[in-house]
Amino acid sequence: MYISKRGMRILDGNQPLVAAHYRCASDPWHPESNPKGYINFGTAENHLVFDLLKNRLNASPDIREHHTHYAELHGMSDFREALASYLTDYTGVKASAEHIVTATGSSAILDMLMYALCEAGEGMILPAPYYAGFDHDLKTRVQVEPVPAYTRPEDGYKLTLEVLQQALLHAGKRTIKVRGIIITNPNNPLGQTYDRETLEMIVKFAADHKLQIVADELYMNSVFGSQPYVSLAEVAAEAGADIHLVYGFAKDFALSGFKAGLLHSTNEKVLQVVRELAYFMPVSNATQQILINLLRDKDFVKHFTDENKRRLKSASDFTHALLDKAGIPAEPTDAGFFVWMNLSKWLDSETFEMEFQLYNFILEQARVNVMPGQFFHNAEPGWFRLCYARNEQMLETGIERIRTALHRLDEARLTIDPDSQSVSESE
Amino acid sequence: MYISKRGMRILDGNQPLVAAHYRCASDPWHPESNPKGYINFGTAENHLVFDLLKNRLNASPDIREHHTHYAELHGMSDFREALASYLTDYTGVKASAEHIVTATGSSAILDMLMYALCEAGEGMILPAPYYAGFDHDLKTRVQVEPVPAYTRPEDGYKLTLEVLQQALLHAGKRTIKVRGIIITNPNNPLGQTYDRETLEMIVKFAADHKLQIVADELYMNSVFGSQPYVSLAEVAAEAGADIHLVYGFAKDFALSGFKAGLLHSTNEKVLQVVRELAYFMPVSNATQQILINLLRDKDFVKHFTDENKRRLKSASDFTHALLDKAGIPAEPTDAGFFVWMNLSKWLDSETFEMEFQLYNFILEQARVNVMPGQFFHNAEPGWFRLCYARNEQMLETGIERIRTALHRLDEARLTIDPDSQSVSESE
Structure with a gap:
């Protein structure tokens, strides 16, 4: 069947953000029922306020x-x-x-x-x-x-x-x-x-x-x-x-x-x-x-907005504290759902290929989705966006998983014998 | 401010159906509160079944x-x-x-x-x-x-x-x-x-x-x-x-x-x-x-569908009977919301310009919107689409208004003195 050229052109449209979102959605983490599932810190969504909206969204719409x-x-x-x-x-x-x-x-x-x-x-x-x-x-x-x-x-x-x-x-x-x-x-x-x-x-x-x-x-x-x-x-x-x-x-x-x-x-x-x-x-x-x-x-909107900001600040502070404890540097956050982390010290070389490998390593090993800076056209490899508007238990679990994965990388480096490495490279 | 050429191109996009719809919506007929308002038989909408849907649409959406x-x-x-x-x-x-x-x-x-x-x-x-x-x-x-x-x-x-x-x-x-x-x-x-x-x-x-x-x-x-x-x-x-x-x-x-x-x-x-x-x-x-x-x-959908068909048939039959009484010929209807009327005998000449004049005459004089066939690329001038899925009182009022307007046209023709007409044409 004939498909137009303009139609074929957009078939190339590949959105890594969307692909990772659905991968996580297909096997989502739950503390009791699915403790090994994916934790999605990749999608820019606010998961902190449904309780404030629920009754209003479910009232008769008139x-x-x-x-x-x-x-x-x-x-x-x-x-x-x-x-x-x-x-x-x-x-x-x-x-x-x-x-x-x-x-x-x-x-x-x-x-x-x-x-x-x-x-x-x-x-x-x-x-x-x-x-x-x-x-x-x-x-x-x-x-x-x-x-x-x-x-x-x-x-x-x-x-x-x-x-x-x-x-x-x-x-x-x-x-x-x-x-x-x-x-x-x-x-x-x-x-x-x-x-x-x-x-x-x-x-x-x-x-x-x-x-x-x-x-x-x-x-x-x-x-x-x-x-x-x-x-x-x-x-x-x-x-x-x-x-x-x-x-x-x-x-x-x-x-x-x-x-x-x-x-x-x-x-x-x-x-x-x-x-x-x-x-x-x-x-x-x-x-x-x-x-x-x-x-x-308008009273509701005002209350909702104030409470939302309070919860975002609390989750942002909580996240920064966890990252700090895990030894992961990050830019300060004053808005949005994002912590912009610097994982460049875990790159073996300063390339976007290496950044992408690290992204996949975290996704596969830690089963945590955090988006690499190259998706956002960041100037320098090694930065990642973590969306923190999730509950504290998920933040703790996810960041602990990232810490463990990065720690394993550190250990792997320490145990690699530089001589044997150079030998294998010269083969 | 610069507007793209592709943007400018679509500014020509003029939809007569939509324009007439909003004209009628700005001053809608109501039997008591606005008896002189516009009656819209132009928009293909079904106004016969909201009572069946109302409670369901207004239940909590869950x-x-x-x-x-x-x-x-x-x-x-x-x-x-x-x-x-x-x-x-x-x-x-x-x-x-x-x-x-x-x-x-x-x-x-x-x-x-x-x-x-x-x-x-x-x-x-x-x-x-x-x-x-x-x-x-x-x-x-x-x-x-x-x-x-x-x-x-x-x-x-x-x-x-x-x-x-x-x-x-x-x-x-x-x-x-x-x-x-x-x-x-x-x-x-x-x-x-x-x-x-x-x-x-x-x-x-x-x-x-x-x-x-x-x-x-x-x-x-x-x-x-x-x-x-x-x-x-x-x-x-x-x-x-x-x-x-x-x-x-x-x-x-x-x-x-x-x-x-x-x-x-x-x-x-x-x-x-x-x-x-x-x-x-x-x-x-x-x-x-x-x-x-x-x-x-599914039971509701079945019941709704059956009842909708019953009401459409009833309104269609009612409309055809009114048109018949008004001396307006129409094609038989067996589906949809439409009666396809033949008003060609009210055209002075068999042209789409004349059809458009008749459309405007009915809209202005009768304050009824019925769509002329040229909007639908009909092969021959004089046909109009009437959307009948409205209540009987509106159908009676609207079709009576059309009948009166057409009758006025008939009378105007009869009272025109062919001689004085030809004189004025030769001037």
Whole structure:
């Protein structure tokens, strides 16, 4: 049977994050019933708050007849109004329902937005390390090229003007026309927020080079550290610049399975294109109604958000303490679900091949999934992302398993006789 | 701000069906509170069964923690199994969960399927008149060309081999490579089902010309007439041919707002491509869970389906009787929500311009939305689709308004003095 060339092309689309997720899901750890199962610290999900949501999600959704029929496919006005009010409350910038388009998650939003902003083959700058899914979301269907702007561990992963300029230069050499920049703030995989000064630099850089700004702020309400969250929307508004804000329920509301995302843009032409595409990827009215019921109870949202941040901070502190005890260095975390660990001292050579071997070693030996930095386009091999938004028992068990596996590596090295090694190499 | 060329292109995408739908929705008729409001007989929705669904949709959805997290984006296995069982029960062909991909409605399914089957610029044959939305679904994003195969009122809209061959010939003249054929069975806008002989002819025609077969069977459980529903899946299976079956909850379950559709295909490569694309347009787990709860109660589904058919038949009979009384001829209806009316005797000239004027006249004067045949690529001007799945009072009021408006046209003609008319024409 004939398959189109464009169809065949996307069959190459291989997402290691997704593959590892399902591998773990097929044999998941349970302290009593499956103590040898996989522990998944690889998927960016928040497992700390279902108890807070359960009763609300299971109340009668209050589906009326109009919900069963066609509604605006870029989001019911009730839904977009509740979302605008939420954004206004938490980003500190006045948002508006007319500027919102909803769709089936932030991948869907990005897919539509990239279609509107770029031709196939054009590029978007992404400060690296960046969320691994961007490669899939940008390349698969809309054929937009990610252009990494490499921040470096030795600079504390600071995003500087030089880093962005280097990326532009590099894109030029690859003859990629760059249309914009995508900023994930708070950052995934670093688990850190950008300070106001950096955001101002980004806005100026974008203006100087006529680049559009996409602000992925999916973790905006998962910030608990000393560095406060400042929305790019606010900084851009102060500078009189437009941005396209991407948000959703997957992270801050721990509802990745509900596949509900939004775009807030102040550009009418972009909105028109995205609304037209949203026809193909709308959020079910039933799901919208459940989420409206959540959002409208502002006291609940406030309580939930505060409690979520408290639990994230507690789990983050707990994780850092365990890693410290295990002798594993890590960057500080002040947002998101991530601890960015440095396992480079367990690499025999400083290569991404070796990093990938270490990844597989931990997955096979420890049966723990932690994602290697190369999936996030990290500049230097040896770093891993650990998603810590899990219960303490799982964190203890998983990190103990990693410690044991790394310890075995250390011991193997000590017992290798350098002479016999060199002999075997010369054979 | 820069908008991509591909973005600008789809801004032309203008859907008259959708525009008229929202115009009516902005000022809807109500017998007491808004007796002068618009009556919408234009949108293919079933308004007869919400009472049967209401309590079930509003029961606790039984959302568990795993529903809040990532699940297979082409449909949870529970959902695909329930759907496979439903298809097996009602198409008479054994369906399988592994052969199913779910997504946000049948437009989403078609968008993905066309991406897999055709390059941009290639074509699909559609027996005309056909569902107006196909133009949008095929052309907007995937840039596939609909190739109408014109059936004709004088032949009772019979789909013959000659009609299909003419379409192929015509596509060849336009140098469009045809990749397949899309059959809507039961048919929209005709409200009729294809007999087994015709389906066998289609399968043979497709095999002879190496065309893929897409069976849009969204109305398969809205059949109530003398002509029974036979699935193309069954006829194709007997002939050893593969087909791609499109189904969803919009029509037979009257849940167009839930945006849940499916593809059942036995071709593994097609499934792979469509699964990959489904990543961008998944059905929310919450909505899947509500639909699983419905489908699993097979007694309910049986009762609902039988009662729905009974109500559709009753409303169809009622509508035909009203039209008959109003002197409006119409094709017989045995499925779907449609009466296909012949208003050609109210056209001053046999042109589609005049048909469009009559459409606007009825919309403005009668404040009733009925869709003109040109939106469905009907071969001859003067035909209109009336969606009758509304309550009897609305049907009476709406058809009486149409009758009055047409009567006014008749009177205007009679009172025009042919001489003064010719004088004014010669000026």
